[in-house]
Amino acid sequence: MAKILLVEDERVIRAEIKRILARDQHEVTDVPSVCEAETLRPECFDLVITDVRLTGETGDVLIERVGEVPVIVMTAYGSVSAAVDAMKRGAADYLSKPFEPEELSKAVERVLRHRSLRKPYDSNATDDPYEIIASESSPMQEALRRARKVAPTEATVLILGESGTGKELVARAVHKQSRRPGAFVPVNCASIPETLLESELFGHEKGAFTGAATRKDGLVHAANGGTLFLDEIGELTQAAQARLLRMLQQREVRRVGARKAEAVDIRLIAATHRDLPSLVERGEFRADLYFRLNVVEIKLPPLCERGNDILALAEVFIARAADKLGRPPLDLDDQAAEALKRYKWPGNVRELQHAVERAVILHESGPITEELLGLPTSNGSNGRSVLAGEDSSLEGYLRRFVLSHQHELSETELAKRLGISRKTLWERRQRMGIPRRESRPPE
Structure with missing residues (x-):
């Protein structure tokens, strides 16, 4: 649960976003303008979500006015360049309208998780960026x-590991200890539609394709001087792979x-x-791209292979959750x-955190x-029959x-x-030979 300030001047859109956030158990305060947002001391919230284009001041001015509070900016389709500018100025993430409820929920969860993990739980903690993943x-x-x-160093890094x-x-920790003053720009390659992938990453010129009404910067431009983190890079199209390879070889990028x-x-x-x-x-x-990427490989083990880390992490997540809810410390x-x-x-x-x-x-x-x-019992209740003595793969x-x-x-x-x-x-279904069913259960 988090305290979220929502700034959106369209009443219907504001109500729908508030409904989604409330469904996810967040406490939401909504206002239609930057002026009203500032009367509520936005720096006291856990997260600010704002449209860029608002009546009066634009929403991105809040980025500099909320201190350490992360900001998610929203933009209409075709205005991604405004979001890129906002990320250069320090926005945590952006959403292009219209977006699905799941996209909003995931973006909020991701940003809040990063904020929580960057905030040391122990007041005596050091500034070591690796402390939370020790x-x-x-x-x-x-x-x-x-x-x-x-x-x-300036070496390219390839991080391997299960979801x-x-x-x-780890990527954020590497960036934080680097000598790069620019932004850390995360991109989930699997979440961008294939038809928009090249444009989102590398930008485009006006008239490059139907709907390209203006020249637009890509996420690569937002990462200039900093670090570009491409998650799920195996999902890149062949065309995007070719552009990325050229960028790595020539240190230059060509917009669509x-x-x-x-x-x-x-x-x-x-x-x-x-x-x-x-x-x-x-x-x-x-x-050729694989060999360019695999300069230094870092392989992260699954949680089940990390022994005592499971209880140590559980205790950290329990303490933080109890603190957020205003409850005394809890034990297992x-x-x-x-x-x-x-x-x-x-x-x-991620699953451990959700469970505790x-x-x-x-x-x-x-x-x-x-x-x-x-969690499951030995007879496999809850559909999680993965205890010792059973098929544990x-x-x-x-x-x-x-x-x-x-x-x-x-x-x-x-x-x-x-x-x-x-x-x-979907990929796991294909691999296991379990087709997706035709009908969906009611939501």
């Missing part, structure tokens, strides 16, 4: 050692429809959960702790119990969960419960 497990320690070593393992957190290229100064960090060498063998990913009982250690966590750290936050919200008295966590768990719940949950809900994106869920 680990006792050897594979994770090796990953963080590599990240620290490569951070001050929810913390790839973007442009005759001349522009010089750029960007440090690239890429990430994926996919097997890029296999994609190269199948001709789906360029070999022995059975709950054992359940956390036995569970395979296919959604990794839900437990804190539902908690009434005493320590947090196994029942509050909602991730693929086996995914198969059982999807088959057990696909008739009662929508694709969006299935993906959310698994801690993965809808695109990843």
Whole structure:
């Protein structure tokens, strides 16, 4: 739950966005203008969401006026350049109207998660950007050692790991310890429609295609002087791969429809959960681009391989959730702790965070119990039969969960419960030979 300030001058749109945020358990204060927003001390909120084009002052002026509070800006289709400008000035993210409720929810969750993880829980904590992802497990320690070593250099970094393992957190830590003064610009390649991917990344000239009414900067331009983080880089089209390769080789970028290229100064960090060498063998990913990306490889282990980190992370998430709700510190009982250690966590750290936050919200008295966590029992209730002694493979768990719940949950809900994106869920269905059902359950 977070305190969110919403600034939108269109009454109907403002009401719908507020409804979505309230559904996600956030406390929302909504106003139609920057002037009214400033009377509410926006720096006291957890997040500000504002349209750029407002009556009176434009919404992006709030970026400089809210201190450390993150700002998500909203723009109409065709005005992405305004969002890029806002990100250069420090906006945390942007949404292009019209957007789906799921896009809004994910953007808010992502920004709030990053804000929470950047804020040390312990008042005596250091400024070490790796502190929140510190680990006792050897594979994770090796990953963080590599990240620290490569951070001050200009080397391209490729981060590998399952969904929810913390790839973007590591990328942000690398950027924070780099010598680059510019912005960290995250891009999820899987979330941008294929037809808009090149334009969003590299920008376009006026008239480059139908609907290109003005010249537009791309996200590459927003990252100039800083770091461009391309998450799920395995989803790039062949055309986008070619443009990216040219950018890495020539240190320049050409907008869609442009005759001349522009010089750029960007440090690239890429990430994926996919097997890029296999994609190269199948001709789906360029070999020359792969070798350009794979200068320094950092592999993040799944949570189930991180031993005592599971309980350590759970305690951090419980403490933060309790603090947000104004509750005293909470403990796990022995059975709950054992359940956390036995569970395979296919959604990794993200799923763990959701599980313990839900437990804190539902908690009434005493320590947090196994029942509050909602994890499986040995007979496979809740569709999560992944305890010791059973088929413990991730693929086996995914198969059982999807088959057990696909008739009662929508694709969006299935993906959310698994801690993965809808695109990843579709890919896993293809791999496991489980076709998507024809009809959807009622939302």
